[in-house]
Amino acid sequence: MNKTRTSIIGLAISAAAFVGITQREGYTTAAVIPTKGDVPTYGFGSTVKEDGTKVRMGDTITPPKAVRLALKHIENDEGNLRRCLGEDLKLHQAEWDVYVDLAYNIGTYTFCTNKLTGGPGAIPRALTAGDYVGACKAILQYKLAAGFDCSTPGNKRCAGVWTDRQRQYNACMEAQ
């Protein structure tokens, strides 16, 4: 792993991480509701169309358009993350990949904001304090899907969410 962290201004998600996100999200031509209580998504988990409107049940998309939409969405997320983390922050490529992956999944607002206090989220707070390990640990806090705890053993509702958080946590810790 790189010994030095790079300013997040110069970081962009790696191609492997992008493929990982598309692989994780899975592809659907027609809009579906991925987990109970979730909003309609299509393509690679996109919740908004290219024109910015929300995906609705019955909408369809082709794979090339879905890739472009996912990349556009990720680039947009990266911009939001740079704003909420501060451009002075330095991260490893693997850390940036993990946080972009997480933000794509939970949304940048949820990533950046603590919904209870309205202040910064747990990860931005830890990162700006220089607590990189604490930020990795905070990934595991994002385990709720429509109020349900996805880390509940044996659940079939959203066990994949918890598996993802553990994978992201492990990838983050490996970078330390």
Next chain:
Amino acid sequence: MIPDKILKWVFIVSWLVASTVATVQTLRLHAAKLDKAEAASALADERREAAVQLAAAESKVRKTESNLQASAAETREQIHEATQAIATERDALLVRVRNAEARAARAAMSSAATAAGNLQAPPGDPGGELLATIGREDVAEAERADLIRAALQGCYRDYEAARAALGQ
């Protein structure tokens, strides 16, 4: 016959002229020697100054060269580390793709079994089908792209280091 007195005076005058000329020539020779010594001394000073300046310039160039070599070595090390990280990420991604392929295969078998039992087959899993066919190629292509990017970043870094070192 020339009188002895005149010869004597001619001799004296000749001797005085010869002496004066000899003295002047001696003085000129001495002055020339002094000039030569001064010129030699000045030349030596200039050579010494030039040698000092050359040594300083050479030292500066060597230092720049050494800094650039260190920077290039650091870049190579960073590219090596990035390559290792990319390989690790590729392996992890391949495991995920294999798992996705296995899930897709199980789902396909389950659909076939359901259809064979004359029950209505559930709708297909386009996501699974897509990943089963292009997942590995995507991983290989992503690895290639990341390796190229790591090398390009190293190239930019070396360029910036060289530009800073050469003061351009």
